[in-house]
Amino acid sequence: MGSITLDKVEKWFGEVQVIKGVDLEIADGEFIVFVGPSGCGKSTLLRMIGGLEDISRGALMIDGADKTAAPPSRRGLAMVFQSYALYPHMSVGENMGFSLKTAGAPKAEIEAKVAEAARVLKLEPYLDRRPKALSGGQRQRVAIGRSIVRDPTAFLFDEPLSNLDAALRVEMRYEIAKLHKTLQRTMIYVTHDQVEAMTLADRIVVLEFGTIAQVGTPRELYENPANLFVATFIGSPKMNILDCKTGDGQFSVPGGRSGAYGGDHPAVKLGIRPEHIGIGAEGEGVLDATVDVLEYLGADTYLIVDAGAAGKITVRTDGDTPVREGDRIGLVAPQERLRFFDADGLSVRAG
Amino acid sequence: MDKTVNQKAWFLVLPVLILVAFSAVIPLMTVVNYSVQDTFGDNVFFWAGLEWFEQMLRDDRMWDALGRQLLFSGIILLIQIPLGVFVALNMPKRGFWASFCLVVMSLPLLIPWNVVGTIWQIFGRVDIGLLGYTLDALGIDYNYTSDPLAAWITIIVMDVWHWTSLVALLAYAGLQSIPDAYYQAAKIDQASRWKVFRYIELPKMMGVLMIAILLRFMDSFMIYTEPFVVTGGGPGSVTTLLSIDLVKMALGQFDLGPAAAFSIMYFLVILLISWVFYTVMTNLDKRDG
Incomplete structure (x- = not known):
């Protein structure tokens, strides 16, 4: 009714x-x-x-x-x-x-x-x-x-x-x-x-x-x-958006490494939520970055890391993370958590 | 604990005391002075006690003037308050026309009182006045110099023309302070136009309306210039309101003693009514805050 x-x-x-x-x-x-x-x-x-x-x-x-x-x-x-x-x-x-x-x-x-x-x-x-x-x-x-x-x-x-x-x-x-x-x-x-x-x-x-x-x-x-x-707009802290290049089933991030890309048409932006980024040793994952600022919130800690050409990236991790400001870390992003967007800003679906 | 005694503080209040003494207390005391003394000229005064007060209270003349005055104030309040609210309700809420209306409505308020009197004196004349001539041409017997009813209608219409804007402006200000959300809530509640007025606009306007009533009452109760210019209190004494009567007595007949007693009682009546208004208003404020 x-x-x-x-x-x-x-x-x-x-x-x-x-x-x-x-x-x-x-x-x-x-x-x-x-x-x-x-x-x-x-x-x-x-x-x-x-x-x-x-x-x-x-x-x-x-x-x-x-x-x-x-x-x-x-x-x-x-x-x-x-x-x-x-x-x-x-x-x-x-x-x-x-x-x-x-x-x-x-x-x-x-x-x-x-x-x-x-x-x-x-x-x-x-x-x-x-x-x-x-x-x-x-x-x-x-x-x-x-x-x-x-x-x-x-x-x-x-x-x-x-x-x-x-x-x-x-x-x-x-x-x-x-x-x-x-x-x-x-x-x-x-x-x-x-x-x-x-x-x-x-x-x-x-x-x-x-x-x-x-x-x-x-x-x-x-x-x-x-x-x-x-x-x-949805999610806090908000999704990290990085520039990326795609081609031949691969994507690459400026200053970073590449990974598999399954989109049906080329993407120019890559999005990854702060809570989906894992912390690895330098050289692991998609990108290397320097920890710039550490925001301790109790249950969580937000890392704002400097990834050089890729810009600033926010990472959400445990409250008791061993990472300290100035550390060099590798950002690990599971393939299934990556979101790609084309030149019009629209989401790229798997092809 | 000892209180700090600082006598120097008195010097800080002194200028105000002097100012108030010269502007209010001393003039008032001269009136009090006249009201309890009698003179036969040559600036020689004799103690008269309350004789003038008794005489005035027994004299029909003051009671008649007071009656006319209350009638006048009552009629103009009954016309101006509803009319002012009605005008305010129908004024545009914003934009160019709102400003335009405000300016046009303020105009009568800016005209000096004796000019207002002169305008209506001429306007109502049968020989050269637009209103008087037109009414006469239409076959209506209108002559404010000889017909008591015409004289009353003229001074009332003049006062309404002069002062309704003030009520409208105050009511308009009251209306403007009502948030749009109330009207929207009322729309959703399917309240009729009358209910919106009765339950939202009127309660919200109550504070300013009380001020408007008080101002209009006091001003109309003390009115002198405009009716004096138009009718001079006539024909006969049908439009001789309190202040006109007072001036006639004090300056026309030079009855200083009775006139002084008269003005003190006049002053007390205004004070009393204002006090009643003030009490009612503050109680309203307390209730609705």
Whole structure:
């Protein structure tokens, strides 16, 4: 009942095109995360689905019905805002019941639904308080409660956790994940935080300048990024990208050694994640490098190594690594972990 | 522990004390002085006690003026506050036209009060005034110099023209401080235009509206120049508001004692009403913060 389909959706602000034709099928009950750098259009796209921005071209179907031009209230969606947007002059309970009140629901029904939402979100002790008497996390819960009360077809979240501190963010992330399990409703969630995206999403939509760079499960995006943008955007620390040359079933890295190449057409970039690089003796692996900086993080240590012509490379290794700054090491990269990209920045598949 | 005694600090407050003494306390005390004394000329004064206050309180003249004054302030508040809010709600939110509206609306506020009076005095004249002539030509019997109702309508319309902008500007500022997210949340909550006004805009505007009401009340309660220029308090004394009456008494009849008693009571009424407003406002602030 909560499927959403975007068909070649575009958004123009005057002469400027901010959403450049987005096709997307969202299944009922799916948790979809829109992620991308600021200005990529992820919030705009969400607002277009919610009806807060007009859809310039293309079509939007919700649950099989064309809702391209429907007003927000007719789309059956609920939205949670980054700033919560709780009405400051109403109590928590009135805030949560407001949409039902405007719809003219009977008082008993409003009270029952508000009580149920308050129970789910553990807001019962706060129902009579004003929003300003609540902490950030509680306010966010009220904002979510307000959307639950509406019993929507789908939930839209616009960077809901950005205003919370780090510890609360982790807690609320967990609560939203649990909520999705309980309610089994379609959720579309916008964030610039890839940890939120990776942990919450059934599928992630990576947006770049108003187009979809890739759609896939978190694992697909991490393991098989479709292009350089997704490769460097997903994963922290980000994927190392090196120049490379290919030919005759071999690839070579400047200042380094060569290895087998199985791509169906030539590649010009090689990507390898920091956690997939092994440390060997000088002369082993693809490249030799000098350890430049050692970043000790407890469980992990990040090595920033200088590989000469290949540039700086980040290596993620154990917290108790014996390597010291200034050491000469060999970088060992398993063949199956290497990702190749062609001149257009697109991933090269095995031929 | 001994308190540090630093008498030198008094010297730092001294300039302010002197300034306030000359600007407020001394002039006020001369009024108090007149209100409790009587004179028969030659700068010789006799103690009169509270005689002038008693006389004024028994005199219908002050009560009539006070009645007219309250009626005037009440009517202009009832018109200007809703009208100002209505104008503010319909002003463009941003862009060139927003600035344009702000400038155009500020214009009446920048005109000196006696000029405003003169403008309306001429505007309403039946012989040469655009408004008066037009109404007359349409067959409407309009003459603010002889018809009490016409005189009242003229000074009220003039005050509305002069000051509604102030209310609109304050309300506009209040509206501008409402984040877009509230409107979007209201859209999702399918709130009607009226509900958006009632539950979002009005509560958010309450603070500035209270200030607008207080300012407009005090200003209208002390109004002198504009109605004096237009009607001179007439016809008869139907538009003789408090300050016009006061000036008539003090400078026209040179009844310094009663006039002084009158002005002190006038001052106390304004003080009292302002205090009530202030208390209500701070309570509102505490509630909604």
